[in-house]
Amino acid sequence: MKEFKSGFCVLCGRPNVGKSTLMNHFVGQKVAIVSPKAQTTRNCIRGILTDENEQIVFLDTPGIHKPKCKLNEFMAKTQKEASIGADFTCIMLDITQPVGHTDEKIIKEYSSAPCAIVLNKIDCVDRQTVLDYLTRLAKFDISVVPVSAQTGEGCDELKKMISQSLPAGPKYFPDDMVCDFPERFLASEIIREKALLNLSDEVPHGIGVSINRMQEQDNGNISISADILCERESHKGIIIGKGGTMIKKIGTEARQELEVLLDTKVYIELFVKVKENWRNSAAALKDLGYTEQQITSK
Numbered sequence: 571m572k573e574f575k576s577g578f579c580v581l582c583g584r585p586n587v588g589k590s591t592l593m594n595h596f597v598g599q600k601v602a603i604v605s606p607k608a609q610t611t612r613n614c615i616r617g618i619l620t621d622e623n624e625q626i627v628f629l630d631t632p633g634i635h636k637p638k639c640k641l642n643e644f645m646a647k648t649q650k651e652a653s654i655g656a657d658f659t660c661i662m663l664d665i666t667q668p669v670g671h672t673d674e675k676i677i678k679e680y681s682s683a684p685c686a687i688v689l690n691k692i693d694c695v696d697r698q699t700v701l702d703y704l705t706r707l708a709k710f711d712i713s714v715v716p717v718s719a720q721t722g723e724g725c726d727e728l729k730k731m732i733s734q735s736l737p738a739g740p741k742y743f744p745d746d747m748v749c750d751f752p753e754r755f756l757a758s759e760i761i762r763e764k765a766l767l768n769l770s771d772e773v774p775h776g777i778g779v780s781i782n783r784m785q786e787q788d789n790g791n792i793s794i795s796a797d798i799l800c801e802r803e804s805h806k807g808i809i810i811g812k813g814g815t816m817i818k819k820i821g822t823e824a825r826q827e828l829e830v831l832l833d834t835k836v837y838i839e840l841f842v843k844v845k846e847n848w849r850n851s852a853a854a855l856k857d858l859g860y861t862e863q864q865i866t867s868k
Protein backbone atom coordinates (compact mmCIF):
# COMPACT_ATOMS: atom_id res chain seq x y z
CA MET A 571 0.00 0.00 0.00
CA LYS A 572 1.11 3.52 -0.78
CA GLU A 573 1.99 5.79 2.07
CA PHE A 574 -0.71 8.39 2.76
CA LYS A 575 0.28 11.94 1.91
CA SER A 576 -1.24 15.18 3.04
CA GLY A 577 -0.52 18.85 3.11
CA PHE A 578 -1.59 22.41 2.66
CA CYS A 579 -1.84 24.28 -0.59
CA VAL A 580 -2.24 28.03 -0.51
CA LEU A 581 -4.00 29.88 -3.30
CA CYS A 582 -2.80 33.43 -3.50
CA GLY A 583 -3.11 36.27 -5.94
CA ARG A 584 -4.94 39.49 -6.62
CA PRO A 585 -8.69 39.66 -6.05
CA ASN A 586 -10.72 38.20 -8.93
CA VAL A 587 -8.00 36.01 -10.42
CA GLY A 588 -10.17 32.97 -9.67
CA LYS A 589 -8.85 31.55 -6.38
CA SER A 590 -12.27 30.64 -5.04
CA THR A 591 -13.34 29.18 -8.37
CA LEU A 592 -10.23 26.98 -8.48
CA MET A 593 -10.77 25.74 -4.96
CA ASN A 594 -14.40 24.95 -5.68
CA HIS A 595 -13.29 23.04 -8.76
CA PHE A 596 -10.87 20.89 -6.77
CA VAL A 597 -13.19 20.31 -3.89
CA GLY A 598 -16.00 19.44 -6.25
CA GLN A 599 -18.62 21.68 -4.78
CA LYS A 600 -19.18 25.23 -3.84
CA VAL A 601 -17.45 26.02 -0.60
CA ALA A 602 -16.24 29.53 -1.26
CA ILE A 603 -18.33 32.44 -2.38
CA VAL A 604 -17.42 33.34 -5.95
CA SER A 605 -18.34 36.70 -7.28
CA PRO A 606 -17.12 39.25 -9.78
CA LYS A 607 -16.99 41.71 -6.90
CA ALA A 608 -13.57 41.77 -5.24
CA GLN A 609 -13.12 40.56 -1.69
CA THR A 610 -16.03 38.20 -1.35
CA THR A 611 -13.75 35.72 0.35
CA ARG A 612 -13.37 37.46 3.65
CA ASN A 613 -11.08 35.17 5.48
CA CYS A 614 -9.17 32.02 5.03
CA ILE A 615 -11.44 29.25 3.81
CA ARG A 616 -10.19 25.72 3.76
CA GLY A 617 -11.37 23.38 1.08
CA ILE A 618 -10.46 19.76 1.50
CA LEU A 619 -9.78 17.28 -1.27
CA THR A 620 -9.46 13.72 -0.04
CA ASP A 621 -8.86 10.66 -2.16
CA GLU A 622 -7.50 7.20 -1.54
CA ASN A 623 -3.87 8.16 -1.20
CA GLU A 624 -3.81 11.78 -0.24
CA GLN A 625 -5.50 14.77 1.28
CA ILE A 626 -4.92 18.30 0.05
CA VAL A 627 -6.15 21.13 2.22
CA PHE A 628 -6.61 24.26 0.12
CA LEU A 629 -6.43 27.62 1.75
CA ASP A 630 -8.37 30.11 -0.30
CA THR A 631 -7.03 33.35 0.96
CA PRO A 632 -8.38 36.82 0.49
CA GLY A 633 -6.70 38.89 -2.17
CA ILE A 634 -3.78 41.06 -1.37
CA HIS A 635 -4.73 44.67 -0.90
CA LYS A 636 -4.05 47.55 1.38
CA PRO A 637 -5.67 47.12 4.78
CA LYS A 638 -8.35 49.76 5.15
CA CYS A 639 -10.50 48.29 7.85
CA LYS A 640 -10.05 45.91 10.72
CA LEU A 641 -11.17 42.93 8.72
CA ASN A 642 -8.83 43.68 5.83
CA GLU A 643 -5.98 43.77 8.26
CA PHE A 644 -7.07 40.43 9.62
CA MET A 645 -7.32 39.04 6.10
CA ALA A 646 -3.89 40.28 5.03
CA LYS A 647 -2.50 38.60 8.11
CA THR A 648 -4.38 35.43 7.29
CA GLN A 649 -2.81 35.25 3.85
CA LYS A 650 0.68 35.84 5.15
CA GLU A 651 0.24 33.30 7.93
CA ALA A 652 -1.30 30.75 5.63
CA SER A 653 1.69 30.80 3.33
CA ILE A 654 4.07 29.99 6.15
CA GLY A 655 4.26 26.25 6.45
CA ALA A 656 2.36 25.60 3.24
CA ASP A 657 3.54 22.63 1.21
CA PHE A 658 2.67 24.26 -2.05
CA THR A 659 1.63 27.73 -3.17
CA CYS A 660 -0.35 28.51 -6.27
CA ILE A 661 0.40 32.04 -7.36
CA MET A 662 -2.59 32.85 -9.49
CA LEU A 663 -2.66 35.27 -12.39
CA ASP A 664 -5.55 36.24 -14.62
CA ILE A 665 -4.53 35.88 -18.27
CA THR A 666 -7.04 38.51 -19.34
CA GLN A 667 -5.10 41.08 -17.32
CA PRO A 668 -1.52 42.27 -17.89
CA VAL A 669 1.06 41.25 -15.27
CA GLY A 670 1.00 44.19 -12.90
CA HIS A 671 3.21 45.53 -10.20
CA THR A 672 1.21 43.71 -7.49
CA ASP A 673 1.54 40.41 -9.36
CA GLU A 674 5.30 40.77 -9.57
CA LYS A 675 5.43 41.54 -5.87
CA ILE A 676 3.34 38.48 -5.05
CA ILE A 677 5.52 36.29 -7.26
CA LYS A 678 8.68 37.49 -5.54
CA GLU A 679 7.19 37.20 -2.09
CA TYR A 680 5.78 33.71 -2.41
CA SER A 681 8.19 31.97 -4.74
CA SER A 682 10.71 30.76 -2.20
CA ALA A 683 8.87 27.53 -1.30
CA PRO A 684 7.45 24.94 -3.75
CA CYS A 685 5.07 26.85 -5.97
CA ALA A 686 3.75 27.37 -9.44
CA ILE A 687 2.33 30.29 -11.31
CA VAL A 688 -1.21 29.32 -12.19
CA LEU A 689 -2.28 31.18 -15.28
CA ASN A 690 -6.06 31.18 -15.03
CA LYS A 691 -8.96 31.91 -17.42
CA ILE A 692 -7.30 30.44 -20.52
CA ASP A 693 -10.82 29.74 -21.79
CA CYS A 694 -11.09 33.47 -22.47
CA VAL A 695 -8.13 33.78 -24.83
CA ASP A 696 -6.56 32.10 -27.86
CA ARG A 697 -3.46 29.92 -27.90
CA GLN A 698 -1.16 32.65 -29.09
CA THR A 699 -2.08 34.85 -26.11
CA VAL A 700 -1.17 31.99 -23.78
CA LEU A 701 2.18 31.54 -25.51
CA ASP A 702 2.93 35.27 -25.34
CA TYR A 703 2.09 35.33 -21.68
CA LEU A 704 4.33 32.34 -21.00
CA THR A 705 7.21 34.13 -22.72
CA ARG A 706 6.69 37.13 -20.50
CA LEU A 707 6.74 34.97 -17.37
CA ALA A 708 9.90 33.09 -18.35
CA LYS A 709 12.12 35.54 -16.49
CA PHE A 710 10.73 34.41 -13.14
CA ASP A 711 12.03 30.88 -13.63
CA ILE A 712 9.01 29.28 -11.95
CA SER A 713 6.82 26.53 -13.41
CA VAL A 714 3.74 27.95 -15.07
CA VAL A 715 0.52 25.96 -15.39
CA PRO A 716 -2.14 27.40 -17.69
CA VAL A 717 -5.63 26.45 -16.47
CA SER A 718 -9.25 27.34 -16.59
CA ALA A 719 -10.71 27.02 -13.13
CA GLN A 720 -14.11 27.35 -14.72
CA THR A 721 -13.89 24.56 -17.32
CA GLY A 722 -11.33 22.46 -15.45
CA GLU A 723 -8.83 22.53 -18.34
CA GLY A 724 -5.26 22.08 -17.09
CA CYS A 725 -6.39 21.45 -13.52
CA ASP A 726 -5.34 17.78 -13.50
CA GLU A 727 -1.77 18.76 -14.38
CA LEU A 728 -1.83 21.29 -11.55
CA LYS A 729 -3.15 18.72 -9.12
CA LYS A 730 -0.35 16.32 -10.07
CA MET A 731 2.19 19.02 -9.39
CA ILE A 732 0.69 19.77 -5.99
CA SER A 733 0.57 16.06 -5.12
CA GLN A 734 4.25 15.67 -5.86
CA SER A 735 5.16 18.18 -3.21
CA LEU A 736 3.00 16.68 -0.46
CA PRO A 737 4.88 15.02 2.38
CA ALA A 738 3.76 11.81 4.03
CA GLY A 739 1.18 12.85 6.58
CA PRO A 740 -2.06 12.14 8.39
CA LYS A 741 -5.63 12.65 7.30
CA TYR A 742 -6.30 15.97 8.98
CA PHE A 743 -10.01 15.97 8.23
CA PRO A 744 -12.59 13.21 7.83
CA ASP A 745 -13.33 11.91 4.31
CA ASP A 746 -16.69 13.56 3.98
CA MET A 747 -15.62 16.99 5.09
CA VAL A 748 -15.04 19.41 2.24
CA CYS A 749 -14.63 22.65 4.08
CA ASP A 750 -14.77 24.45 7.35
CA PHE A 751 -16.45 27.73 8.04
CA PRO A 752 -14.31 30.21 9.90
CA GLU A 753 -16.73 32.97 8.90
CA ARG A 754 -19.56 31.26 10.69
CA PHE A 755 -17.35 30.70 13.65
CA LEU A 756 -16.43 34.36 13.72
CA ALA A 757 -20.12 35.29 13.67
CA SER A 758 -21.00 32.91 16.48
CA GLU A 759 -18.09 34.12 18.60
CA ILE A 760 -19.14 37.73 18.24
CA ILE A 761 -22.76 37.01 19.14
CA ARG A 762 -21.56 35.01 22.12
CA GLU A 763 -19.27 37.82 23.19
CA LYS A 764 -22.08 40.40 23.05
CA ALA A 765 -24.37 38.11 25.01
CA LEU A 766 -21.77 37.52 27.70
CA LEU A 767 -20.95 41.23 27.97
CA ASN A 768 -24.60 42.21 28.39
CA LEU A 769 -25.67 39.37 30.63
CA SER A 770 -22.84 39.83 33.11
CA ASP A 771 -23.16 37.21 35.83
CA GLU A 772 -26.83 36.50 35.47
CA VAL A 773 -26.36 33.56 33.17
CA PRO A 774 -22.99 32.18 34.18
CA HIS A 775 -21.11 30.41 31.40
CA GLY A 776 -24.23 28.61 30.37
CA ILE A 777 -24.65 29.94 26.90
CA GLY A 778 -23.56 28.86 23.47
CA VAL A 779 -24.32 30.19 20.04
CA SER A 780 -25.20 28.05 17.07
CA ILE A 781 -25.41 29.56 13.59
CA ASN A 782 -28.30 27.98 11.71
CA ARG A 783 -27.83 29.92 8.53
CA MET A 784 -25.35 32.44 7.21
CA GLN A 785 -26.02 33.57 3.68
CA GLU A 786 -24.72 36.18 1.34
CA GLN A 787 -27.54 37.72 -0.66
CA ASP A 788 -27.18 38.86 -4.26
CA ASN A 789 -26.70 42.45 -3.18
CA GLY A 790 -23.79 41.44 -0.95
CA ASN A 791 -25.68 41.77 2.33
CA ILE A 792 -25.34 38.94 4.78
CA SER A 793 -28.17 37.43 6.73
CA ILE A 794 -27.57 35.32 9.78
CA SER A 795 -29.95 33.21 11.79
CA ALA A 796 -28.62 31.92 15.10
CA ASP A 797 -29.72 30.23 18.31
CA ILE A 798 -28.51 31.27 21.70
CA LEU A 799 -28.48 28.12 23.77
CA CYS A 800 -28.92 28.20 27.52
CA GLU A 801 -29.30 25.59 30.20
CA ARG A 802 -32.39 26.69 32.11
CA GLU A 803 -35.84 28.04 31.39
CA SER A 804 -35.13 30.87 33.85
CA HIS A 805 -32.06 31.85 31.84
CA LYS A 806 -34.12 32.05 28.71
CA GLY A 807 -36.23 34.81 30.21
CA ILE A 808 -33.16 36.80 31.22
CA ILE A 809 -31.59 36.50 27.78
CA ILE A 810 -34.78 37.66 26.07
CA GLY A 811 -35.27 40.44 28.60
CA LYS A 812 -38.32 42.56 29.31
CA GLY A 813 -40.24 42.96 26.10
CA GLY A 814 -37.30 41.45 24.20
CA THR A 815 -34.97 44.34 25.04
CA MET A 816 -31.97 42.21 25.99
CA ILE A 817 -31.98 39.96 22.95
CA LYS A 818 -32.46 43.02 20.77
CA LYS A 819 -29.46 44.71 22.35
CA ILE A 820 -27.27 41.63 21.85
CA GLY A 821 -28.36 41.40 18.23
CA THR A 822 -27.74 45.07 17.53
CA GLU A 823 -24.26 45.09 19.04
CA ALA A 824 -23.27 41.90 17.22
CA ARG A 825 -24.65 43.27 13.96
CA GLN A 826 -22.71 46.53 14.31
CA GLU A 827 -19.42 44.74 14.90
CA LEU A 828 -19.99 42.22 12.12
CA GLU A 829 -20.85 45.00 9.69
CA VAL A 830 -17.45 46.58 10.32
CA LEU A 831 -15.66 43.24 10.07
CA LEU A 832 -17.47 42.00 6.98
CA ASP A 833 -17.71 45.44 5.40
CA THR A 834 -21.33 44.99 4.39
CA LYS A 835 -24.87 45.22 5.75
CA VAL A 836 -25.73 42.39 8.11
CA TYR A 837 -29.09 41.10 9.32
CA ILE A 838 -29.23 38.95 12.43
CA GLU A 839 -32.15 36.90 13.62
CA LEU A 840 -31.69 35.45 17.10
CA PHE A 841 -33.63 32.75 18.91
CA VAL A 842 -33.19 31.56 22.47
CA LYS A 843 -33.40 27.84 23.14
CA VAL A 844 -33.12 25.84 26.32
CA LYS A 845 -30.88 22.83 25.89
CA GLU A 846 -30.09 21.34 29.24
CA ASN A 847 -26.54 20.21 29.65
CA TRP A 848 -25.54 21.39 26.22
CA ARG A 849 -22.05 22.00 27.47
CA ASN A 850 -21.55 18.33 28.16
CA SER A 851 -22.95 17.13 24.91
CA ALA A 852 -20.27 16.33 22.36
CA ALA A 853 -22.76 16.63 19.52
CA ALA A 854 -23.84 20.08 20.63
CA LEU A 855 -20.25 21.22 20.96
CA LYS A 856 -19.44 19.98 17.48
CA ASP A 857 -22.50 21.85 16.24
CA LEU A 858 -21.06 24.98 17.74
CA GLY A 859 -17.77 24.51 15.94
CA TYR A 860 -15.61 23.92 18.96
CA THR A 861 -13.71 21.12 17.33
CA GLU A 862 -12.49 23.42 14.63
CA GLN A 863 -9.86 26.07 14.48
CA GLN A 864 -10.93 28.94 16.65
CA ILE A 865 -10.85 32.36 15.15
CA THR A 866 -11.73 35.26 17.35
CA SER A 867 -12.60 38.76 16.42
CA LYS A 868 -9.61 40.33 18.07
Ligand code: GDP
Binds near residue numbers: 610692719
Ligand atom coordinates in the same frame (compact mmCIF):
# COMPACT_ATOMS: atom_id res chain seq x y z
P1 GDP B 1 -11.03 35.33 -6.35
O1 GDP B 1 -11.32 36.72 -5.93
O2 GDP B 1 -9.60 35.19 -6.76
O3 GDP B 1 -11.45 34.29 -5.37
O4 GDP B 1 -11.86 35.10 -7.72
P2 GDP B 1 -13.23 34.31 -7.94
O5 GDP B 1 -13.01 32.84 -7.91
O6 GDP B 1 -14.28 34.88 -7.06
O7 GDP B 1 -13.50 34.68 -9.48
C1 GDP B 1 -13.63 36.02 -9.92
C2 GDP B 1 -14.42 36.04 -11.22
O8 GDP B 1 -13.70 35.40 -12.27
C3 GDP B 1 -15.76 35.33 -11.14
O9 GDP B 1 -16.72 36.06 -11.87
C4 GDP B 1 -15.48 33.98 -11.78
O10 GDP B 1 -16.63 33.41 -12.33
C5 GDP B 1 -14.48 34.34 -12.84
N1 GDP B 1 -13.57 33.22 -13.16
C6 GDP B 1 -12.83 32.49 -12.31
N2 GDP B 1 -12.12 31.54 -12.98
C7 GDP B 1 -12.44 31.66 -14.28
C8 GDP B 1 -12.02 30.95 -15.47
O11 GDP B 1 -11.24 30.01 -15.49
N3 GDP B 1 -12.56 31.41 -16.64
C9 GDP B 1 -13.44 32.44 -16.71
N4 GDP B 1 -13.91 32.79 -17.90
N5 GDP B 1 -13.85 33.11 -15.61
C10 GDP B 1 -13.35 32.73 -14.40
Ligand code: MG
Binds near residue numbers: 602
Ligand atom coordinates in the same frame (compact mmCIF):
# COMPACT_ATOMS: atom_id res chain seq x y z
MG1 MG C 1 -12.31 34.50 -3.54
